[in-house]
Amino acid sequence: MVAPLIELQSVSKCFRAQRTRQETWAIRDVSLNIGEGEFLCLLGPSGCGKSTILDMLAGFEGPTEGRILIAGEPVGRPGPDRGVVFQDASLFPWLSVIDNVTFAPRLSGVAPSTYRAQALELIEKMGLGGFENHAPYELSGGMRQRVAIARAWISNPRILLMDEPFGALDAQTRLEMQETLLAARGQAVSTVLFVTHDIEEALFLADRVAVMSRRPGRITLDIPIPFPRPRCYEALIADPAFSRLKQDIVRILRQEIVARRETDRA
Amino acid sequence: MNEGEGVRRLVLGLVSVTSVTVAWESAARYGLVDPLFLPPPTEVLATAVDLLRHGYRGSPLWVHVGLSLGRALVAFVAAVIVGIPLGVMIGISPIFAGLIDPFVQFLRPLPKLALIPLVILWFGIGEFSKVFLIFLSASLSIVVGAAAAVANVRRQQIRAGKVLGAHGFALFRHVMLPQMAPELFVAVRLSLGIGWTTLIAAEMIAADAGLGWMAVNASAYLRTDIVMLGIVLLGLTGYVLDLAIVGLQRWVTPWAGRS
Ligand SMILES: Nc1ncnc2c1ncn2[C@@H]1O[C@H](COP(=O)(O)OP(=O)(O)OP(=O)(O)O)[C@@H](O)[C@H]1O
Ligand SMILES: [Mg+2]
Numbered sequence: 459m460v461a462p463l464i465e466l467q468s469v470s471k472c473f474r475a476q477r478t479r480q481e482t483w484a485i486r487d488v489s490l491n492i493g494e495g496e497f498l499c500l501l502g503p504s505g506c507g508k509s510t511i512l513d514m515l516a517g518f519e520g521p522t523e524g525r526i527l528i529a530g531e532p533v534g535r536p537g538p539d540r541g542v543v544f545q546d547a548s549l550f551p552w553l554s555v556i557d558n559v560t561f562a563p564r565l566s567g568v569a570p571s572t573y574r575a576q577a578l579e580l581i582e583k584m585g586l587g588g589f590e591n592h593a594p595y596e597l598s599g600g601m602r603q604r605v606a607i608a609r610a611w612i613s614n615p616r617i618l619l620m621d622e623p624f625g626a627l628d629a630q631t632r633l634e635m636q637e638t639l640l641a642a643r644g645q646a647v648s649t650v651l652f653v654t655h656d657i658e659e660a661l662f663l664a665d666r667v668a669v670m671s672r673r674p675g676r677i678t679l680d681i682p683i684p685f686p687r688p689r690c691y692e693a694l695i696a697d698p699a700f701s702r703l704k705q706d707i708v709r710i711l712r713q714e715i716v717a718r719r720e721t722d723r724a
Numbered sequence: 725m726n727e728g729e730g731v732r733r734l735v736l737g738l739v740s741v742t743s744v745t746v747a748w749e750s751a752a753r754y755g756l757v758d759p760l761f762l763p764p765p766t767e768v769l770a771t772a773v774d775l776l777r778h779g780y781r782g783s784p785l786w787v788h789v790g791l792s793l794g795r796a797l798v799a800f801v802a803a804v805i806v807g808i809p810l811g812v813m814i815g816i817s818p819i820f821a822g823l824i825d826p827f828v829q830f831l832r833p834l835p836k837l838a839l840i841p842l843v844i845l846w847f848g849i850g851e852f853s854k855v856f857l858i859f860l861s862a863s864l865s866i867v868v869g870a871a872a873a874v875a876n877v878r879r880q881q882i883r884a885g886k887v888l889g890a891h892g893f894a895l896f897r898h899v900m901l902p903q904m905a906p907e908l909f910v911a912v913r914l915s916l917g918i919g920w921t922t923l924i925a926a927e928m929i930a931a932d933a934g935l936g937w938m939a940v941n942a943s944a945y946l947r948t949d950i951v952m953l954g955i956v957l958l959g960l961t962g963y964v965l966d967l968a969i970v971g972l973q974r975w976v977t978p979w980a981g982r983s
């Protein structure tokens with residue numbers, strides 16, 4: 459059996475509050491493997507450590523305990539081989555759309571001829587044709603998020619880390635974005651770790667869904683999502699198997715929330 | 725600010741300035757105040773024409789204006805060149821901040837008039853002393869502003885830069901600096917006001933020309949009209965400098981306040 463691309467081995471992360479010096483264990487003893495080319499959605503209640511896992515994979519933070527391996531190696535410093543899409547797009551407002559998208563290749567010093575055509579094609583594919591020279595503040599929220607995806611994608615990252623990238627969008631735009639993401643991924647199958655609150659989103663996008671417990675987070679459920687690709691949203695929500703999976707996950711998340719209320723009361 | 729708003733502000737400004745000028749003129753003309761204390765605008769204008777023709781104490785009016793502007797601009801350019809890197813280093817390095825900050829915080833609130841005797845003793849009464857005094861007050865305020873700008877760089881943007889391959893100096897040059905630019909402009913703009921205020925103090929150092937000097941010198945001879953002219957010109961020049969900075973800011977950082 460080939461080793462998984464991403465391995466979290468009994469990873470724990472503890473934060474120390476700056477003023478009170480109080481310790482918070484964000485996640486405790488998380489073990490999780492993600493295979494090459496797999497699309498994994500991470501679900502869980504707010505504050506359970508989803509972003510923490512993503513930040514450690516990106517290389518922004520190190521684990522307190524345990525090991526994180528990517529392709530068998532410890533996580534190095536952040537770089538374009540692991541694309542990150544943040545919840546709030548985080549575009550550079552002083553750069554135009556095309557300059558945002560080509561930020562990483564420009565920095566690496568290769569000739570513009572090697573990436574410019576690809577960038578324009580990517581912008582077109584993301585439905586942003588004609589907006590190359592607009593500034594980020596001249597775009598809508600959904601358009602900004604598409605620029606952020608293109609910006610991460612242009613380096614052909616082996617791993618794409620997405621932290622609630624569509625969380626701020628309305629239902630209509632969100633669905634459009636999910637479809638764009640799946641369609642764009644169809645050609646270059648990269649490994650995706652996608653954090654979300656939205657169960658339907660997870661079921662529509664993922665090959666596998668991992669559900670986390672409340673803080674300190676652990677993985678409480680890890681299930682494959684069997685629906686064949688390409689997926690059609692309308693057909694999917696009409697499928698009884700979809701509703702059943704959704705109910706299972708809702709039940710588990712609910713138990714988490716009830717458990718939290720009880721410990722809070724105690 | 726949209727265009728209609730801009731026009732409205734211009735009209736309001738013109739109305740208020742004209743009303744105050746007319747009131748000032750009438751007060752002097754109808755004997756409400758002694759022209760010695762408050763010479764009317766027409767007289768100040770006549771004085772301006774006279775000084776343009778015959779100069780004041782050997783120098784034409786434009787030399788006074790030009791000299792003051794020159795001193796201030798040389799001092800500002802030096803203050804920006806020294807102040808921004810110093811402030812950025814203080815903002816980035818806690819060790820550097822610990823070493824330098826006490827001096828900055830001590831000197832900054834100090835009235836620069838108090839330094840005049842020392843500056844004369846060290847650097848004499850030439851141009852350098854005057855420029856140095858303006859430089860000192862302007863650069864200290866730029867240092868503080870630049871250090872604050874570093875502290876306000878958003879963590880998320882730093883992370884976005886790093887994950888796109890920007891580290892070390894590239895991260896500073898392509899992510900931090902552009903993000904700080906609007907705030908750096910604010911710091912420079914504030915320091916311009918502070919530096920311009922120091923001009924009069926600077927020109928008290930045995931100058932024989934300059935707007936500040938002209939106003940102070942004329943007061944000794946009870947030439948209130950020249951004092952008034954000096955004040956108006958100091959104010960107007962400061963205003964124009966401020967407009968120039970704001971224009972430059974809009975041109976260089978058009979994204980400021982929109983993200
Ligand atoms: N820099 C930090 N310093 C201290 N504590 C932190 C820090 N970052 C996160 N935490 C703690 O770690 C826990 C997990 O945070 P994290 O952001 O990973 O949650 P999350 O699952 O992404 O939540 P959400 O769904 O609301 O985004 C939080 O409860 C928080 O208290
Ligand atoms: Mg989060």
